[in-house]
Amino acid sequence: MSEAMIFDAVRTPRGKGKSSGSLYTVRPVDLLATTLRAIRDRNELDAAEVDDVIAGCVTQTSEQGSCIARFAALTAGYPLVTSGVTLNRFCASGLEACNQAAAMVAAGYEDLVIGGGVESMSRVPMGSDGGAIWDPQTQWEVGSVPQGVSADLLATLRGFSREDVDGFALASQQKCAAAIERGSFDKSLVPVTDRNGLTILAKDEYPRPSTTMEALAKLTPSFELMGRQFGLDALTKPVYPQVERIDHVHHAGNASGIVDGAAAILFGSRAKGESLGLTPRAKIKALATIGSEPILMLDGPIPVTRKVLKRAGMSIEDIDLFEVNEAFAAVPMAYIQEFDIDPAKVNVNGGAIALGHPLGATGCMLLGTLLDALEEHDKRVGLVTLCIGGGMGVATIIERV
Numbered sequence: 001m002s003e004a005m006i007f008d009a010v011r012t013p014r015g016k017g018k019s020s021g022s023l024y025t026v027r028p029v030d031l032l033a034t035t036l037r038a039i040r041d042r043n044e045l046d047a048a049e050v051d052d053v054i055a056g057c058v059t060q061t062s063e064q065g066s067c068i069a070r071f072a073a074l075t076a077g078y079p080l081v082t083s084g085v086t087l088n089r090f091c092a093s094g095l096e097a098c099n100q101a102a103a104m105v106a107a108g109y110e111d112l113v114i115g116g117g118v119e120s121m122s123r124v125p126m127g128s129d130g131g132a133i134w135d136p137q138t139q140w141e142v143g144s145v146p147q148g149v150s151a152d153l154l155a156t157l158r159g160f161s162r163e164d165v166d167g168f169a170l171a172s173q174q175k176c177a178a179a180i181e182r183g184s185f186d187k188s189l190v191p192v193t194d195r196n197g198l199t200i201l202a203k204d205e206y207p208r209p210s211t212t213m214e215a216l217a218k219l220t221p222s223f224e225l226m227g228r229q230f231g232l233d234a235l236t237k238p239v240y241p242q243v244e245r246i247d248h249v250h251h252a253g254n255a256s257g258i259v260d261g262a263a264a265i266l267f268g269s270r271a272k273g274e275s276l277g278l279t280p281r282a283k284i285k286a287l288a289t290i291g292s293e294p295i296l297m298l299d300g301p302i303p304v305t306r307k308v309l310k311r312a313g314m315s316i317e318d319i320d321l322f323e324v325n326e327a328f329a330a331v332p333m334a335y336i337q338e339f340d341i342d343p344a345k346v347n348v349n350g351g352a353i354a355l356g357h358p359l360g361a362t363g364c365m366l367l368g369t370l371l372d373a374l375e376e377h378d379k380r381v382g383l384v385t386l387c388i389g390g391g392m393g394v395a396t397i398i399e400r401v
Contacts, residue, residue, distance in 0.1 A: 004102035005273055005280035006398065007266040009368030010038040010190050014204045014356040017121035017258035022201040024260070026192055028057075028064050028120035032072035035116055035264035038190040040076070043266065043278060047077070051110035053084040054101045056093025056117035057360035060086060061129040064360075068118060088360075089289075090389035091327060093117055094263060095363025099287045099396055101267045106284065111272040116264035117361035126258070126359065133389060143295050145235050147389060148223035150297040151255070151328035152248045153236055157296075158334050162249040165329035166216040169254035169353045172326060176350025177209035184349050184376055188368050206257045206356040216253045224248035239295045254329040259356030263364035282371055285381070285397040286312035292391040298331050300393025301385040302338050308383070308395040316341065319397070320379035323366040325386040326351035335385075348373050362386065367396060374400055 012034055015023030023031065032055060040047050055069035070084030089096040094117030101115030132138040139145070145153075155165060179185060180203070191202040227233040233246045266278075273280055288308035292300040301324055309315060316339045324332040324346055332351070336343055349369060352362065363386055370382040385395040 001106050002108050002269050004105040004267050004284040005270055005401070006282045006371060007268055007273055007278045007280055008039055008043055009265045009371055010035050010042070010188050011263035011365045011368055012192050012261050013189060013201045014206050014259040014261040014358060015201050016206055017260050017356070019122060021122050021260060022205055023120070023192060024122040026200060028118050028123065029068055029072050029075050031120060031192065031260065031262035032068060032116065032118040033076040034190060034192055035262045036073055036076035036078065036114065039114060039264050039266050045276065048079045048081055049276060050078065050082050050112050050114055052104070053082060053114045053116070054097040055084065055086050056089070056097040056363060057086050058088055058090055058093055058119060059124045059126055059129045059359070060088060062124050064120065064124045089392070089394065091325065091357070091359055092363050092386040092388045092394040093360045094365065095367060095384060095386060095394050095396060098265050098364050098367055099394065102284045102287065105267050105269055112268040114264050114266055115364060116262065117364045118262040119358040119360040120260045121258045121358060122260050143239065144390070145232050145295060146223065146226060147297060148250055149227045149232050149236070149246070150295065151250045151330050152223055152227065152246050153240065153243065153296060154298050154334055155249050155330040156243055156247045157240070158330065158337060160249065160330055160333055165249050165254045165333065166213055168329040168333055169216060170211055170213055172347065172350045172353040173208055173211040175348065176207050176354035179349035180207065184372065187372050204355055206259050207354045211253065219251040219253045221248040222251045236295050239293065250328050250330070254353060256327050256352035256357035259358050261358035261361050261365065263361045263368060265364055265368060280401050282398045282400045285399050287396045289392065289394045292393060294391035297389065297391045298327065298387040299334060300387050300391060301331065301335050301395065304393030304395045305383065305385055308397055312397050314397070319381055319383045320345065321348060321370060321373055321377070321382045322346045323370045323382070323384040325357070325362060325366060326353045327357060327387050329353060331387050348377070371398065
C-alpha cells in the first residue's frame with residue numbers, strides 16, 4: 001500500500017452555537033466552502049486535481065442536507081469534476097471523513113483527497129434529524145441513555161468527583177487561553193468573511209478564560225433531573241448493577257460547548273505531492289474504529305486506542321501527544337487514568353470544553369490541532385481519538401515527516 005500524507009490543515013474559528021453567535025448568519029455550506037477555498041488557495045492548487053471531498057456532518061437535514069460536501073465544493077469554486085460525499089459517524093464524523101480520505105489514498109485508488117467536516121449548531125439544532133438514536137423503542141431494545149447520563153455514569157465508575165471534573169475543565173480553559181496567547185492556532189485558522197470580503201469571525205469566540213473553580217461550582221448538574229426524577233438512571237442498572245447511585249457531576253462548564261465551525265485537511269500520495277510541489281507535513285501511521293457498550297457509550301476511545309496501537313505495532317509510550325475529545329470531562333480523564341498517561345501530553349492546547357464541539361467538524365479540527373501541536377513542540381508522533389454516540393470509538397495515529 002501507498003502512504004497517505006497530510007499536506008495542509010485548516011479550520012474556521014468556532015462561533016457560539018446560538019442566534020447571538022457570530023456565525024449564526026453564515027450558511028453551513030459557506031462555512032465548509034471557506035475551508036475548501038483556503039486549502040486550494042494556500043497551496044496554489046488546481047482544484048481539478050482533487051479526486052474527492054469527503055465531509056463529516058452529523059445533523060444532515062435542512063441546510064445541512066443534500067450532500068453538503070458536493071455543494072460546498074461547488075460553492076468554493078471547485079470545478080464540476082470534483083465529487084463530494086457526506087458521512088455521519090456522530091461526534092467522530094470529521095475524523096472518519098479524514099480516515100476515509102487517507103484510506104483511499106493509501107489504497108492507491110485516489111491520489112489527492114480532502115477530508116473535512118462542518119456543523120452549524122446554531123442554524124441546524126442537534127437532534128433535528130431524528131432517527132433511531134432518539135426512538136424510545138430502539139433505546140429500550142438496544143440499551144441506551146442520554147449521553148449526559150452516560151458521562152455521569154462513567155465518572156461514577158471511575159471515581160471522579162465534581163471537584164475533579166471541574167478541575168479538569170478549568171485546566172482546559174487555562175491551556176486554551178495560553179495557546180491563544182502563544183498563537184498556537186494561528187497557522188490553521190482561516191477567517192470567515194461575508195460576500196464583500198469583510199471579516200465575520202477571525203478568532204474562536206467560545207473560550208472563557210476568566211473561568212474559576214468558584215464559578216464552576218455554582219453550576220447545576222445538567223443531567224440529574226432526567227437521571228433521577230425521570231428515572232433514566234435506572235436504565236443503566238441491568239448492565240451496571242454495581243452502581244448504587246450515579247453521581248451527577250457534569251454541567252455546561254465541564255462539558256463540550258455547542259458551536260458552529262468547519263475544517264478541511266488535504267491528503268495525498270507522496271508522488272502526487274511531489275508532482276504538485278506540495279510538501280508533506282505528516283503521514284498516517286494507522287487508523288481504527290470499534291464498537292463499545294452503548295449504555296456507557298463514551299469509553300470507546302480506550303479500546304480503539306488499543307486496537308490502533310496494535311495495528312501500528314506501537315505502544316502507548318510511543319505516542320508523544322494525544323488529542324482526546326472533551327465531549328465531557330470524564331472522557332479524557334478516564335483515558336488518562338486507564339493508560340496512566342502524563343496529563344501534560346493530553347490536549348495541550350485545551351479542548352472542546354474551552355473551544356466547543358461542532359459535531360461534524362471536531363474530529364478534523366482535532367487532527368489539525370494535533371499536527372500543529374507536534375510541530376510547535378517539536379514532537380514526532382500523535383494520536384487523536386473521539387468517543388461516539390451509540391457506543392463507538394475512532395482513532396488515528398500520525399507521524400511527522
